[in-house]
Amino acid sequence: MRRLVLKTAIGMMIAGTSICVTQVQAQTGTQGQAPSDWPNRPVTLVVPFPPGGPTDLIARVLAKQLTDQLGQSVVVENKGGANGNIGGQAVAAAKPDGYTALYNTSSLALSPSLYKDMTFDPKKDFIPVSSTAVVPLVLVVNNKLPVNTIAEFVAYARKNPGKLSYASSGNGNITHLGAFLLNQATGIDAVHVPYRGSAPAMTDLVGGQVQYDTNTLNDTMPFIRDKRVKALAVTSAQRSPLLPDVPTVSETVLPGFEMGAWQGIVLPKGTDPKIVEKLNTEILKALKNPAVLKQLEDQGAQPLGSTPAEYKKYLDSEILRFGKIVKDAGITLN
Numbered sequence: 518m519r520r521l522v523l524k525t526a527i528g529m530m531i532a533g534t535s536i537c538v539t540q541v542q543a544q545t546g547t548q549g550q551a552p553s554d555w556p557n558r559p560v561t562l563v564v565p566f567p568p569g570g571p572t573d574l575i576a577r578v579l580a581k582q583l584t585d586q587l588g589q590s591v592v593v594e595n596k597g598g599a600n601g602n603i604g605g606q607a608v609a610a611a612k613p614d615g616y617t618a619l620y621n622t623s624s625l626a627l628s629p630s631l632y633k634d635m636t637f638d639p640k641k642d643f644i645p646v647s648s649t650a651v652v653p654l655v656l657v658v659n660n661k662l663p664v665n666t667i668a669e670f671v672a673y674a675r676k677n678p679g680k681l682s683y684a685s686s687g688n689g690n691i692t693h694l695g696a697f698l699l700n701q702a703t704g705i706d707a708v709h710v711p712y713r714g715s716a717p718a719m720t721d722l723v724g725g726q727v728q729y730d731t732n733t734l735n736d737t738m739p740f741i742r743d744k745r746v747k748a749l750a751v752t753s754a755q756r757s758p759l760l761p762d763v764p765t766v767s768e769t770v771l772p773g774f775e776m777g778a779w780q781g782i783v784l785p786k787g788t789d790p791k792i793v794e795k796l797n798t799e800i801l802k803a804l805k806n807p808a809v810l811k812q813l814e815d816q817g818a819q820p821l822g823s824t825p826a827e828y829k830k831y832l833d834s835e836i837l838r839f840g841k842i843v844k845d846a847g848i849t850l851n
Contacts, residue, residue, distance in 0.1 A: 555615055555792055559590040562782070564620045565604025567597040570715075571735045571816070575650055575780060576620040578812045582803040593620075600624050600689060600850070602632065609637035613787035615796070619643065622780050623691050626835035630843035631689045631850045640836065643783035644793055645828035647800045648821040650813055651777040653753035654695040654731040656766070657746040662728050667750040667769050670729070671703045678706040684718035684727040685711050689848045692718075694839070695731040695752055695776045697846050702771050722746060733778050734759065734817035752776040759817050779821065779835075781828055793825055 560583075564576045573595060580591040596604035601624035611617035619625075625639050656667060664670040674681055683700075685693035688711040700707055710727050712718035715736045722730050723745045730737075734757060740746045741760070750766045751757050754775050766774045782800060784793060803809055804822045813820055823831065 555795065556587055556589040558616065559592050560587070560615070561592050561594050561617045562620050563604045563608050563617065564593055564595050565597060565601035565624070566595065566622075568595045571652055571733050571778070572620065572622050572780060574735070574816060575652075575813065575818055578809055579620075579649060579800070579803055582806055582809050583799055586799050586802060600628060600631065600687065602628055602635070602637075605639070606636050608783070608785055609642040611785050613785040613789075615784065615788055615792035617785065618646070618796070619783050620649075620780065621783055623778055623835065623839075625783075626832060627689060627691070627694070627839050627843065629836055630840040631848060633849065640833060642786050644786055644788050645825050645832055646782045646784055646793055647797050647825065648779060648781040648823045648828050648831065649800065649804065650818040650820050651753070651779040652733045652735055652816070652818045653751045653757055653777045654692065655734045655737050655741070655748050655752070655757075655760070655763070656699070656729065656731050656750045657722065657737055657741065657748050658729045659722055659725050659727070660745070660747055661725060662747070664749070665747065667764070667766065670749055671705065671770055674700075674705040674707060675703075679708065681705075681728045682708040682710050682726075684722055684730040684732075685709065686715040686718055686732070687711050687713060689843065689850055691776075691778045692730065692732050693848075694842050694846065696729070698776060698842060699731060699752075699766065699771070699774070701845070702774065719746075731776075738817060753819065757817055757819075758814055777819075781821075781823075781832075797825055 562576060562580050564573050566572045577593050580593050583591040596607050601622060605619060608617055608619035629635060629639060658664060658670060664673050683696045685696060715732055718730055719740055721727050738759060741748045748760055748763045750764055750769060751760060752766050752775060754767060756765055801822045804820045810820060
């Protein structure tokens with residue numbers, strides 16, 4: 518009788534195990550492969566910045582196109598704060614099932630050097646999927662500053678060490694480091710004035726409280742169009758179609774200089790490679806769509822796109838690069 522009970526119990530355990538395995542295989546695919554129907558429900562694309570900003574606007578363009586391609590909603594969820602770290606932490610801790618992704622910016626490469634107590638590791642806690650776009654920075658100056666070219670600006674700033682001040686969208690922000698690098702390379706001594714976002718920074722630039730800024734192009738274009746500030750140079754490798762008459766820093770005063778607010782998409786570590794591969798394919802497809810390209814161009818963004826391996830290599834190199842820049846600038850945020 519005991520043997521019969523034992524055999525029955527073992528049989529029930531095996532049956533239960535088989536059911537569990539079958540359920541897991543149905544969800545994740547046989548032998549670790551992604552389910553053929555992924556995605557079969559909405560995908561959340563976490564933007565680690567407030568709605569309406571330059572990163573958010575581009576993320577929403579891609580989310581809409583990916584929704585059309587995938588046949589499932591790709592929903593943008595804004596989780597702003599701590600230079601992108603709050604949103605990054607949320608995705609790092611998310612279930613690696615392909616239904617939560619991070620729309621990251623260059624802040625992902627900046628944070629390891631800026632913050633001493635990171636709650637996640639950008640190199641270990643994410644799987645890079647693809648780069649998406651880059652928004653150049655543009656050097657703009659107050660209209661009353663007696664310069665009209667970047668060469669004149671550099672010469673004027675050198676003649677007035679410590680007398681000029683420059684704005685940024687925040688201490689350690691890409692707009693801060695863009696100006697810092699430009700100053701360092703051209704021998705400019707100026708005072709940094711950090712703001713809480715680009716809007717107050719541009720307001721004070723127009724008002725003359727600060728004399729220059731290296732802000733993102735899409736944030737700055739309205740001020741340039743209205744001639745409230747003067748655009749002297751863009752920091753991308755090529756000129757922007759939005760400002761064809763404005764030269765690059767590289768072609769004028771600093772050959773090889775390039776800096777931009779780049780963006781991409783990563784998934785939590787442990788996400789099935791098949792999901793990574795499929796999402797990468799769809800992102801690259803979206804970045805070739807004429808309507809998407811037009812919307813990116815209207816915002817001053819330049820499309821990128823890469824393989825997961827290429828994006829990982831780029832992220833790793835940018836973490837090293839920004840580590841040196843942050844160290845040279847002496848910046849810490851906690």
